[in-house]
Amino acid sequence: MRPLILVTNDDGINAPGIHTLARAMAEIGEVYIVAPDRERSAVSHALTLHRPLRIEEMRDRVYNTNGTPTDCVALAITKILPRKPDLVAAGINRGANLGDDVTYSGTVSAAMEGTLLGVPSFAISLAGDRPFHYDVAVPFAIEVARYILDKNLPDDTLLNVNVPNRQKEALRGIRITTQGKRAYDNAIQELYSPSGEKHFWIGGGKPIWEQGEDMDMQAVLEGYISVTPVHLDLTNYAALEVLKKTWKTTGG
């Protein structure tokens, strides 16, 4: 039996990246697409609890929902797919998901939800600005998917893949990386409505990244495809020991 692969994203069902990813995954398995009906970037791992959700079948094995990427994965796995999938592939995202930004990313969160539901998952993003060369990411999406289906992933761990948005010839291969760290980035613009009310708009800053050979951002800057294993156990085990020593806890 061919692997069953769920493809989703946070740019919405009409974004070109998801259809490129679906075509790539179709080379190795049977593909279902379940994605938000509109762009849902930076919604992070949001779940919709306050209203009912709708699933629309657009054509065979292609669905949209009015929920978040996380909702889409939960609905797909529990309500749409004929069986538990072998893989969740999220992307190809329009723009990078590097460093601390993984905590905001709808694409990475879709892969988180797959992982939480027991399905090996990866997120794949094109790091750079328009125009986006989605086709460049195809062989790497296939390589990552084959690796996961062949070797599986450690518990509670997904792969966060970022492909530099360059011509194929300028890509230097895959590098396994750590999650980088963004330095402070004061990216909130102030503006006024037509009636003179002050507003704030988040975005538009130029983040500064900490340097580090192993870091995701560094790999991308050097023309490598960055593959970061992202762990859903967020416990800081080193801090655990420090806390236990320095905090006079009652009982426990």
Add this chain to the structure above:
Amino acid sequence: MRPLILVTNDDGINAPGIHTLARAMAEIGEVYIVAPDRERSAVSHALTLHRPLRIEEMRDRVYNTNGTPTDCVALAITKILPRKPDLVAAGINRGANLGDDVTYSGTVSAAMEGTLLGVPSFAISLAGDRPFHYDVAVPFAIEVARYILDKNLPDDTLLNVNVPNRQKEALRGIRITTQGKRAYDNAIQELYSPSGEKHFWIGGGKPIWEQGEDMDMQAVLEGYISVTPVHLDLTNYAALEVLKKTWKTTGG
């Protein structure tokens, strides 16, 4: 100078828990409240990028915004507070934030945003069902805040605190814990609109938790206040080595 403390939540500016937390923090510092104008539970670490945000000053040092908890912390630290705060306190949440649920939680995400902006932060939640005894959490909120202001926190680490929703006499003290793990929980209800269209509503399941002496959920069940150090570096370092060994990466 007294410590400057930002208090926020995801239940919204009108939730009782935030005002209890603000009163607790006022015992040790100067408090600003900046919170969403309505409930924003399960929005996770969502940032609002697609529309401008509004800040409303309700009274001295009390503000609401039409953004998410993450937006509130970013706006507070960069636009509202007179200087960088010494502490971000998020809560007191109406309901637990344990195990994998930290990745969905707006309350924990507010503490994440504080941490990312370089401010030591904690999230505090009441674990249990209505009626909520917010006052029970007060001494522990103060103890946690004092610990952080006195000893600081490791890099990129916040504290996720869960207080069992019990009478004071039934609480057994603080335990330092790891993030627990929820077993699979098929919690999506199917329902029909008045016009007969099928919908899905997430929630209402009874999750099953993996057992483990050190785990957050276990501590709460036994009547302890659970304090988990949550790390924002999600890299799975053990997996990093495995990947490097088992993946024939090009270059890198």
